Amino acid sequence: MEQESQMGKQVCLVFAVNGQRFQLSNVDPSMTLLEFLRTQTPFKSVKLGCGEGGCGACTVLVSKYDPLLDQVEDFTASSCLTLVCSINQCSITTSEGLGNSKVGFHPIHKRFSGFHASQCGFCTPGMCMSLFGALVNAEKAARPEPSSGYSKLTVIEAEKAIAGNLCRCTGYRPIADACKSFAADVDMEDLGFNSFWKKGERQEINLSRLPLYNHDQEICTFPAFLKRQVKASMLMDSERCSWYQPSSLEELQSLLKCPDANNGVRMKLVVGNTGMGYYKELEPYDRYIDLRYIPELSTIRRDQNGIETGAAVTISKVIEALREEIKDEFISASKLVFEKIADHMDKVASKFIRNTGSIGGNLVMAQGKHFPSDIATVLLAAGSFVHTITGTMHEKLTLEEFLKRPPLDSKSVLLSVRIPNCESIEEDGKLLFETYRAAPRPLGNALPHLNAAFLAEVSCSKSSSGNVLNSCQLAFGAFGTKHAIRAKKVEEFLTGKLLTTAVLYGATKLLKATVLPEDGTPNPAYRSSLAVGFLFDFLGQLVDSNPNGWLNGNGGLSMFEDAKSKEKHDNLDHVKFPTLLSSSKQVIQLNKDYLPIGEPITKSGSALQASGEAVYVDDIPSPGNCLYGAFIYSTKPFARVKGIKFNSKSLPVGVTSLISFKDIPKGGQNIGSIFVFGPEPLFAEELTQYAGEPIAFVLADTQKHADIAAKLAVVDYDLENLEPPILTVEEALERSSLFEIPPMLYPKQVGDLSKGMAEADHKILSAEIKLGSQYYFYMENQTALALPDEDNCMVVYSSSQCPENAQVAIAKCLGVPEHNVRVLTRRVGGGFGGKAMKAMPVATACALAAHKLQRPVRIYMNRKTDMVIAGGRHPMKITYSVGFKSNGKITALHLDILINAGITLDCSPLMPKAIVGALKKYDWGALSFDIKLCKTNLSSKSAMRGPGDLQGSYIAEAVIEQVASFLPMEADTVRAINFHTYDSLQLFYGVAAGDPLEYTLTSIWDKLATSSSFDQRTEMIQEFNRNNVWKKRGISRMHCVYDVTLRPTPGKVSILSDGSIVVEVGGIEIGQGLWTKVKQMVAFGLSAIKCDGAEDFLDKVRVVQADTLSLIQGGITGGSTTSESSCEAVRLSCEALVERLIPLKERLLMQTDSIRWEKLIQQAYLEAVNLSANSFFIPDSASTNYLNYGAAVTEVEVDLLTGQTTILRSDILYDCGQSLNPAVDLGQIEGAFVQGIGFFMLEEYTTNSDGLVDTEGTWTYKIPTIDTIPKQFNVEILNSGHNPKRVLSSKASGEPPLLLAASVHCATKAAIREARKQLHSWGCLEGSHSTFQLGVPATMPIVKELCGLDIVESYLQCKIGSN
Ligand SMILES: Cc1cc2nc3c(=O)[nH]c(=O)nc-3n(C[C@H](O)[C@H](O)[C@H](O)COP(=O)(O)OP(=O)(O)OC[C@H]3O[C@@H](n4cnc5c(N)ncnc54)[C@H](O)[C@@H]3O)c2cc1C
Ligand code: FES
């Protein structure tokens, strides 16, 4: 067959996926590899998380074969940007290809599972591939043979391998451990909690349990048949797929000259196509010209003048070449430059982008399309050159000239880039080179706020002591300019000068006038101040004659050494991090009372998730005739909709219909979702109510076509005679736009406020706090598939946290009885509350379209639309007045809280109770509040993990901090003084406080102080701060009190004739490990029968998808208690089954000594015992509500030049009762805490002036990554013992730990306070150093602003003054 195809007709493309041959004859050249894999192969492990290169969910391994060298090159790539035509003759490996349930899982899968590194599993296959890519390449390196079971990978490589991959569930620590377990240099003792190590056993035995990795027998990434094909050099039929691969410059020139190019045929030069991740061009091109096969563009040449790299060379290859060059002894002067450029380039995007993105692509984007490039800046400082051709005209220019030119036209090509060797001009001159970037993520995968690179030559002054700057090249970029620039005036000013404080001060003044972001650039002052900070960092150590370096008082800087790394030297540093993360402790206490409950078993299905075989809604194959939908949403908050047109000459390709509220069938209603507070509309009718509101649903033959059509849709609005929209809580209040809060949901005040205020020695009146929103960022976007069924029925697969509500909403929308609608949910790729209310309209729209068109309809929403529509966490404004004694004891607190609920009620009436619930964590003496739910023309805000509680707990801490600053006292002391006694706890929480013994918080507080060495570290931090000018540290300890509510939940356990067990529960598996706990509970519940074979019950249990027609009253999965309620429901079912089986067993035992489970069940079938038991767990009043406790200590370090906060260490101690599964709970605690870090430190979810979300993807919305989590992350789960009121004595873990992430924010505040104290001591701070508001999230610009945007100038002025 193969031979035949080789000899016979020409084909477009031939490649392999997981060893399987694919041959395509007609290809749409704009088709991405991801689209191909997901729609035309059975391999669904590649997931679409963002479609813009920013999440890694789609990572695959691409392998290329070089027949001349007989070598295979392997590299990871983002399949969402890689075009399928570019992989001709390549082999693709996806996670299924590493191993799977049929042929056996790969050790990577098994270790991900065993290290508890997969929760919802949506990120896991991509993570596995990123690790595999690093592993495969490490094995090829000329390194010593690793010992058996290990690879040649190093720990730091293992950590960096996943630096570009996002995970919203785990908090990364277990993923990093799974990756590190392969590293040759790992200390196995440093690896975190896993299912392989057994306590008390010898290390060798533990190690022998680790799934064996045999580096000699790794999978073949390039199949033999494809090698033969490559050797036969089968050519691609360019015409048929409009994909041209010129192999010479002449061929390229003639393609560009071709008359078609002038006749409206859209042509695109392409290398890695990663630029699409940024620009997201809508219309596909007619022709693509792949530049990778032209020698001038794809080779790297070295000579005595430097390195010349072809423009199509990938960034990864350029980095390799630069590092290769460093080894060369003859170019020592340039070593530093090359090394620094390579290090900087290593922070461009992520590995899987650098592996395909080219240096030329980057520069062309920087030159003509305003891309905030890092590469342009660093190459500019290094004095690089470029070579271009236009037609037959060759031009060699400096990079600076190139950047200043008008954008390269479509017929011009960048051929190569030359980075020159650097030489000193003066005999005794020494070269210095340094690069900088300030970005939300240190390792990359985030565009910088500003980048810079400086090349300078200095020599010792001959006339006086000090250093003279002979020459310098100072480049700055990405700060909101068209392209990177040289700060020429500053260069001229500095050149030839003796470096003194005054000169440096003069330079900073000039620089501030040079680095001026364009209008509209966010944080312009911050960016300018970064430029000053970087220049200061570079030149500071050379200033004045004092060779000991006055920067940090850290002694003995030799000016020509690598100044930056020296500057970082810190002889007081008590936390050293040779790798990204240091060894962390996870401490759990096992409970053996109800085995296998309490066992830390691995998550059910985690290996399947890792291999990518786990089926999510979008992995269900499309039925024939299926249509795909996309929402057209309003961009105006309050406007009449006159009509919808498409911004294209004809109807966009593939579009079949448009559905709006007008298509709701007779008897149906315009309902998209429903909750206890009522229904909410599916589509806007005549008037839009908020920007982001769905107006229509466009249907097309593919998801891509539907998405393009939705983007091309233009809505015609009419704003005449309409009131202005209400967008803020202040406007809502003014215009009385408020929702009513049902009195029973309004929390109760505590004590007598006026009395409390009268008792106070001091008062702070009307202080303000503002909190913004947060986006869920589940890795799996909203998705649904609706299938019309017989007799006016509808089957809907929905990724939903509450299928029951979805069923009701769909039935109401279609006007059919609920029994006509079956909603099915197997697993959800991350929910965090966002797949509750917000998943319903998605399912309803598909159902409505399917109903109208009588065809299957599905959607996988793109990230942008998802972010725009999602709503997210409730923003709010808080004004408070607090009275307190001089010793810090608070006597009264009053709050006015305005909650921005958005346009509809959603679950907002529950917010006041949740806010106050967590706020009551301290004994405020008297507590009163006035809470208003503001109705605004914004997307409706919904529950997001810890809804209300997160804000309430933070407000409490903000009040404490403010009181501490006022007095002034240590915040920790004020916390301790206001801690609840059991009596005050009871006063504030009533019955939820439980018995005195349940109040474990005080012991948690003290225990954590000891285990985290809180007092010693506080002292060390003081010492550190005294000795460091440019870095300040802060530490904070805090606790949480979280009131949870159990809800009625159904469960059903059925035993099949072979003894296997099938379970249905009301709860949905959203990654929180619900199924795992349920399985354990069934095994425990049925083990009461005590027959042989019961020991492997766990393997016999299968939990199946939620089906709203099979198990009713499933309710909503949320509020942290669904796992335990579902467990209790199945325990009750098991009890019923045991009761039915025991008499039979006892009868059988009269005839035999023992009885096996299978035999018992066989007999039960024969005797018609009912082997299916349904139950509905209804918590009694004593156990409905209970309090959860935990505490955390966090230490951070703030860089005063950039505002960057590094979380050095977090310690958490959390009470899980008797954990149902400590591994699962540990994962919940870590994952929640890291999601909280996102809220407090990173995630800005902003809108434009119309209220339309404008942080709409991974480029602007930054969730935590492996490089932004605590470097040391210690978690201990407290087993607080037996409690008959809890489900087998367990407590919840899903949400409460999120609140503890406020410790990161408060520690940051403490560090900033130190910075301001210092500023104050220089006489450069107006106002108080200790009383200030730190915004949430405390992003780099916010932190820097509080530390002083002019801190460098202030410092220099101060120095000049003191000299
Ligand atoms: C998620 C992500 C994060 C990123 N982060 C960073 C970052 O932090 N810093 C940074 O500097 N960059 C960053 N980048 C940009 C990245 O470096 C570029 O996308 C990449 O280098 C472009 O190369 P490419 O081969 O994929 O270009 P393509 O996408 O193939 O092409 C880009 C554009 O250049 C044109 N073009 C390409 N080569 C030539 C040529 N030789 N002559 C003429 N025109 C040409 C193409 O026609 C197209 O218009 C990021 C990219 C992504 C996707
Ligand atoms: S889907 Fe490709 S990187 Fe996110």
Ligand code: FES
């Ligand atoms: S497990 Fe990583 S996103 Fe859910």
